[in-house]
Every structure is written in C-alpha cells, then in structure tokens.
Amino acid sequence: MASGDEDADAALEIMRQWQWTRGDSDGGLCPVSMDLNDVANRLAMEGISRPQDLLLSLLCRGDLSASGDYRWRKYQGGNHFQLEGINSPIKQKQWQGLADLIEAERLDIAKGGFGFFPCDLTKLGMKNCAQFDWAFFDNRFSTAICPYGVSEQAAHYLEEWFSAGNIQVHANWLDDYLTFGREPKPVTLATKPIANKGGRPPVADWELTALEIAGRYYRGDFKPQTIADVARELASLLGNQDLHPSDSVVRIHAKRIFEAFKAWEGE
Structure with missing residues (x-):
C-alpha cells in the first residue's frame, strides 16, 4: 500500500506543475478543470504507468475532486430512490465504491476466479449491468451493487446503481476557489484591523x-x-x-x- 501511496504522491506532484488557473477580467486567477481522459493521457506522457489507477487513488484520497453528469438509482426497504445531476460534484464515496469493486475483482481473479459477471437489478428494472465500468478514456464510470445470496424479501436487501459521464477533474489544492464535493472551510474573522486606510489594498513585494x-x-x-x-x-x-x-x-x-x-x- 505504501508503494501505491508513493506512486500517487509522485503523480500528484507532476500534476501540481500543470496550469490549473487562468487570468480573469479583474486581473486575478480562476481555476480550470481538465477532462479525466486528458489527465490520464498527460500522466502517461510523463512516464506514469497505469495512470488510471493513480488517478482513482487520488480521487479517493481527496487530493483531486471531480464533477460530471450523473444518474443514481437505489432500491432499499421497499422504496425506490433516484437522483440526477448535471456538472455536479462526484462524491468521494462514489470513487471509493469504484475502487473497492476493482480491488474485489482483482482478488477474485488472484484466487483463481473469473472476475465479476454482469448482474440483474430486478427492482430497478435494469438487466445485465456491469458491476463496474471504469471507462476513463471516455470520461465516465459506473457501479452496480446487488448482494448475492440475499433474498429480495430480506429487510436488508438493496440494489444501487451509479453512472457518471463528462467527468472533469479539479485541483483541490486551489482551496481559495474549489470546494467540489467537500465541506467549505470555516471563515475566520481577522482579529486585528488592517492598517491600510482606503485606496488600493496593500500589495506584496x-x-x-x-x-x-x-x-x-x-x-x-x-x-x-x-x-x-x-x-x-x-x-x-x-x-x-x-x-x-x-x-x-x-x-x-x-x-x-x-x-x-x-x-x-x-x-
């Protein structure tokens, strides 16, 4: 795990050198985002092996955040839930869910299994759903959860499906501008007055x-x-x-x- 973290840190340091801001009309800086596909390709060009794995790790860790167009469906306790969003934040738990499914399939194959087969989400009216689809080159991914061996009549039975596309990656170190998928930082009021008395604010030398x-x-x-x-x-x-x-x-x-x-x- 340590090696994976070190590789992710190395990829993050490379990304920090990229241009994540642009000038605005007031002379300040505004953040810019990048397509998931572009980030993966640029990391590969920098010599990073399997950039999609490191990207996913950084999204799970919260070093990067992302937004996109998503659809979510869930059945639980006899109730149906759904939500959709356009250019909306994709929460860390969705990325972690994808990472967990990828790791579970890897372990299954390592033990001699055949990987995950498509599942039917009968309560959601969805058949032959891939349990996960990490299509980073198409700026999208999806996950499907349906516990095996659990009766549909069981109180804890659930089905859940999530799909996101048009994914844009954001640099979380630009804290003055970005709060995608994260709680905003509390505002601390100044404890002493600023010496400048009107006019232009003081400028750093x-x-x-x-x-x-x-x-x-x-x-x-x-x-x-x-x-x-x-x-x-x-x-x-x-x-x-x-x-x-x-x-x-x-x-x-x-x-x-x-x-x-x-x-x-x-x-």
Whole structure:
C-alpha cells in the first residue's frame, strides 16, 4: 500500500506543475478543470504507468475532486430512490465504491476466479449491468451493487446503481476557489484591523520576499524539499506583514523560487 501511496504522491506532484488557473477580467486567477481522459493521457506522457489507477487513488484520497453528469438509482426497504445531476460534484464515496469493486475483482481473479459477471437489478428494472465500468478514456464510470445470496424479501436487501459521464477533474489544492464535493472551510474573522486606510489594498513585494528567502537558503537556514515548503515560508513572511494573498498566487511564486533553488544545486 505504501508503494501505491508513493506512486500517487509522485503523480500528484507532476500534476501540481500543470496550469490549473487562468487570468480573469479583474486581473486575478480562476481555476480550470481538465477532462479525466486528458489527465490520464498527460500522466502517461510523463512516464506514469497505469495512470488510471493513480488517478482513482487520488480521487479517493481527496487530493483531486471531480464533477460530471450523473444518474443514481437505489432500491432499499421497499422504496425506490433516484437522483440526477448535471456538472455536479462526484462524491468521494462514489470513487471509493469504484475502487473497492476493482480491488474485489482483482482478488477474485488472484484466487483463481473469473472476475465479476454482469448482474440483474430486478427492482430497478435494469438487466445485465456491469458491476463496474471504469471507462476513463471516455470520461465516465459506473457501479452496480446487488448482494448475492440475499433474498429480495430480506429487510436488508438493496440494489444501487451509479453512472457518471463528462467527468472533469479539479485541483483541490486551489482551496481559495474549489470546494467540489467537500465541506467549505470555516471563515475566520481577522482579529486585528488592517492598517491600510482606503485606496488600493496593500500589495506584496514578491521580489523583496524572494530575496529574503534566497538569503536564508544561501545561509543554510532554510532547505525546502518541496514547493509546498517554499509556499509555507512565503505565506509566513507575508503574514507577518499582514499580507494574505491566495494560496494559488503564493504557489505560483513558490514554484519559481523552488525551481531556482534546484537550478543552483545543479550548478
């Protein structure tokens, strides 16, 4: 499992280098999403083996989120439920359900089985349903759950089917902009007034801040291992000046500084 997590972390670090934002009319940054298919192909081009597995792992972990057009049906306790959504968040539990089914079939085959056969969801009026279909190249997936060996008259009998298409992947590290499928972060009010008295809000001096971090790096007081380390240091320095740019803006500058440090080490 550790190896799988390490591979997923490596894929995530590659994706962090991609362009996930665009400029808006106000001069700020807005998030952009990518087709599931495009993300898988770009990871494969970067040399990642079986990118679909790592993508699914990151979606289950919540490092990535996704939205799409979905349909959901369920029968339980004598009741029928259904819901549909267009360009709506796909919850982590749906991704985890897909991952669990894929893993269950893998274990079945490893034990000499033949994998999962299509099932009939009789209460939902659906026959010959694949228990899962991970069609990432078509930007879609589906799952079907119907417990074997359980009578339809049993109190705990259920059938459930979920299908999503037109799937778009979102970068969850752009926390200022994205809340797809997640609870919004609580808002904390400032405990002290901002010194600026009207006019334009104070602007961070990125060049001076970069020089300060570079000085610490040169002296050996600061040896970042990742872009995130630089981003945290930037945010801390600017926070001491009562400046609080968005995480995405901080990361853009942190990436440039981190790449400069790596270049220096290579010289």
